Amino acid sequence: MIAKQINEKPASVLGLATGSTPLGTYGKLVEMNKAGAVDFSHVVSFNLDEYCGLSRDNPQSYHYFMMKNLFSHINIDKRNINIPNGAAKNFDKECKRYEKLIADAGGIDLQLLGIGRNGHIGFNEPDTVFHNKTRKVELTADTIDANKRFFEREADVPRQALTMGIGTIMAARKIMLLAGPDKREIIDKLKTEVVSPQLPASILHYHPDCTIIFAKGK
Ligand code: GLP
DSSP states (O other), X not given: OHHHHHHHOTTOEEEEOOSSTTHHHHHHHHHHXXXXXXXXXXXXXXXXXXXXXXXXXXXXXXXXXXXXXXXXXXXXXXXXXXXXXXXXXXXXHHXXXXXXXXXXXXXXXXXXXXXXXXXXXXXXXXOSSOOOSOEEEXXXXXXXXXXXXXXXXXXXXXXXXXEOOHHHHHXXXXXXXXXXXXXXXXXXXXXXXXXXXXXXXXXXXXXTXXXXXXXXXX
16 A cells, blocks of 8 residues: 555655554565665655654664664655654644644655554544644553563653644545554454544544554464
């Protein structure tokens, strides 16, 4: 789907995700790019989120993750890579800047998503309302617990992050959500079609062009 999007529109604007789930997808895109089956030279990318307080060269930052697992292996123009700056001095300003960059790029053509085990997309945690735009958020205890595997100590996991909002994600023209067998429970809940900010991914039921790919496992 991603390669098709780029082949049909070489200057596609992609929304990209981190986490272990899209690693296989990124590996495949690297292979395809090396084989000449997909060309990233005109692609513009926007990542969903970033931890607050981590500089881009911190190995735990999403910036570092994206460079290591995708961007340094493909022919994307580095000037076209956009990731919220978790080391910004003024987060409010940074979030507004990010929203404007997305709008100026013409909006997102294809947004790739993972899902948190609590149903979050990006870092939009379960809440009483759906938040619209890119903003600073407090991470829930569940997310800190789920993501501590990437850090030496749980205390090292940042407590805050910058994330695209639910509105930012929903404005993408096409969405693809990937989930592996470890997400069975939350995918089962998503299937009930009850749309609630307590399960942020449930808003995707209202998106006109969203594909969920769930690898059930054995
Ligand atoms: C993090 C990211 C999400 C991602 C989620 C799932 O919390 N902010 O965008 O979808 O992790 O990650 P994994 O694929 O490792 O389960």
